[in-house]
Amino acid sequence: MSESVLILGATSAIARATAAAFAARGKGLYLASRDLDELQRSAFDLHLRYxxxxxxxxxxxxxxATHEAFFQAALEAMPDLSGVVLAFGYLGDQKAARDFSVGEKIIASNFTGAASILSHCANYFEPLKRGFIIGISSVAGDRGRQSNYVYGAAKGALSLYLQGLRNRLFASGVRVITVKPGFVDTAMTFGLPGLFLVASPQNIGERIVGALGKSADVVYLPWFWRHIMLVIQHIPETIFKRMKL
Ligand SMILES: NC(=O)c1ccc[n+]([C@@H]2O[C@H](COP(=O)([O-])OP(=O)(O)OC[C@H]3O[C@@H](n4cnc5c(N)ncnc54)[C@H](OP(=O)(O)O)[C@@H]3O)[C@@H](O)[C@H]2O)c1
Structure with a gap:
């Protein structure tokens, strides 16, 4: 197999669209998630279509504790791994997350687990002096808001982690791209109140792959979220804490 991409959290709607965009460009894929039946269906479909x-x-x-063995097994299955897309994430229920036993799962799913598997990916690519890591974070990580600060904190930590990893791997020629989507129409946001400017997963997936052909290190998707978040980040805290965001 030549030029393969590992997709972590491959059953996510954004990951599926990203996988299809890579497949359309002839890349081999290794799909990874907790749902083997769904992965089998996706793998069959992508193979058939592309x-x-x-x-x-x-x-x-x-x-x-299973990540090292998982990554080794993935490498054995596709020795010419060219890159990794980290797409898994868990929004959870912010009200329930006031109880740390719930909040802990949000932090573990979005940040600790990401830092763990990315350490294996980075240690693999660094001596090879090639490869890419695309981490899907979120605009939610740009500022703590009362409505989702546990998820936001985990994504903010992921964004910082990716930033530092990018600095570390720059000298080795390994590309690290941070993707920050706004609202996307997926199972994660289904039925949530107050959504606006909702993008389709297909649009986001295509742009995630397209980011590899451009130079930006941090990519807001769609692009206008960069401006929306710039405004949100600059609202003074004395005003922000009175807003019901
Ligand atoms: N949708 C949005 O508006 C939005 C906005 C900004 C950022 N994002 C981020 O974009 C990424 C994709 O989200 P999506 O909207 O496409 O979500 P989605 O369709 O709800 O999928 C979430 C994915 O994460 C996986 N996952 C959750 N916990 C996991 C764990 N412990 N181990 C392995 N996989 C796990 C799920 O796998 P299972 O099928 O096994 O549960 C599922 O594949 C996420 O990182 C999300 O935080 C989404």
């Missing part, structure tokens, strides 16, 4: 080689395997972001 004629590419697709492998799949079990991956649980929270089971950090």
């Amino acid at each position: 004629g590419i080689e697709v492998r799949y395997g079990l991956f649980d972001a929270e089971a950090t």
Whole structure:
């Protein structure tokens, strides 16, 4: 197999669209998530539609002790791994997350698990002096808001982690791209109140792959979220804490 991409959290709507965009460009794929049946269906579908080689395997972001063995198995299945897309994430219920036993799962799914698996990916690519890591964070990580600060804190930590990793891997020629989507029409946001400017997963997936052909390190999707977040970040705290955001 040549030029393969590992998709972590491959059952996510954004990940599926990203996988299809890579497949359309002839890349082989390794799909990873907790749902093997769904992965098998996706792998079959992508192989049929694009004629590419697709492998799949079990991956649980929270089971950090399994990550090293998982990554080794993925490498054995596709020795010419060219990049990784980290797409898994868990929004959870912010009200319930006032109880730390709930909040802990949000932090583990979005940040601790990501830091764990990315450490293996980075240590693999660094000596090879090639490869890319695309981490899907969120605009929610740009400013703490009362409505989702546990998820936001985990995504903010992920954004910082990716920023530092990018600095570390720059000298090795390994590309690290941080993707910050706004609202996307997926299972994660289904039925949530107050959504606006909602993008389709297909649009986001295509642009995630397109980001590899451009120079930006941090990509807001769609682009206008960069401006929206700039405004939100600059609202003075004395005003912001009175807003019901
Ligand atoms: N939708 C949005 O508006 C939006 C906005 C900004 C950022 N994002 C981010 O974009 C990414 C994709 O989100 P989406 O909207 O496409 O979500 P989605 O369709 O709800 O999918 C979430 C994915 O994360 C996986 N996942 C959750 N916990 C996991 C764990 N412990 N181990 C492995 N996989 C786990 C789920 O796998 P299972 O099928 O096994 O549950 C699922 O594949 C996420 O990182 C999300 O935070 C989304």
